[in-house]
Amino acid sequence: MAFTYLDNNAGAGLAEGVLDAMLPYLQQQQGNPSSSHRFGRFAHSALDKARQQVANLVNADPSQVIFTSGGTEANNQAIAGVAELFHDGKVLVSAIEHPAMLEPAQRLTRHGFEFELIPVNPAGIVEADTLTDMIDDTTRLVSVMWANNETGVIQDIPTLASICKQKGVPFLCDAVQAAGKLELDFNASGVDMMTLSAHKFGGPKGIGALIVSPDLEWPSYILGGGQEDDKRSGTENVAAIVGFGAAAEYVTSHLAEYQQHCQQLREALEKRLHDIPGVTIFAEQSQRLPNTVFFALQGFDSDTMLMALDKQGFAVSSGSACGTGRQTPSHVLKAMEIDDLTALGAVRVSFSLQNTVEQVEQLATALAKEAERFNHLMNR
């Protein structure tokens, strides 16, 4: 049986050339980038190159890129700065953030801060007026993600960032799902801090970055040997960083092709979904990532559907990877006022350049058969 991987928002495979770029740093190039001998200098220059490649991906300056162990650490580092800089006040976090943002922000309440969720409208969008009304003199940080990992909904980040700029509040953006899928311009966006994760777009797992605007002084979170310009201590994971850089360069030069290809797959799947009775496609009218389709089939719970599809060789997800296995409706769908019964049936399909229209047609046929089988049972 052929297996079809359609869960690229949880983790995409390594992009072309990434493994080859990494291998020397796992084998003969064992130098520590902090060492001054030639092996150290060689490793250090590999970091410099990767930093430039990652900066190019999002139009930032390499000096603004701080490598971290992934998106989760980058989000935690950004949030932890609030407790370091202030004694009180509040943080505003969109209701649809990944738990890697929500949980550290909520943790601030233990240190005397208030934590408020910024609601989204039923289309999954943070409205500018809502954010404007929520910011006051005690707001220390605002956090809104660029694109949602479940629905794929894209926010109007430059507008939200400019509201924060006017009010003098730092704006943090989790761009983990947007990077490599959309054209991002850190410098033009007005964002003060942005977080990235390599494994979402063709780099290895366990490496990411926090990008900080030069206008913002933000404290370090992990202290020690002073690596990363004293902004994130710990010996750098050179091979992973090199892989991150190589993946960033690959997706930068393949972005148009990726978008066109994924959009074609998305349209093919959605066209077929429309023919299946009882299907809801979430946020269908919103601007979404080209590679993401989030939908529910009436009468199914997502775990049953995931298992039925797994048996037929399709790997899909019920939403955020960390939420898999939990039988609670997605907080993202709840924030969009989707009823619990529909939300419990949510299935996410996320494509990559490796997927084909044929695979999408096969998946749609499998879904249609499951729906037919279910209707047949119900009508017996």
Ligand SMILES: Cc1ncc(COP(=O)(O)O)c(C=O)c1O
């Ligand atoms: C939007 C978003 N933010 C953060 C993360 C966490 O990133 P990482 O897996 O690199 O820790 C994820 C992972 O699913 C994500 O989708």
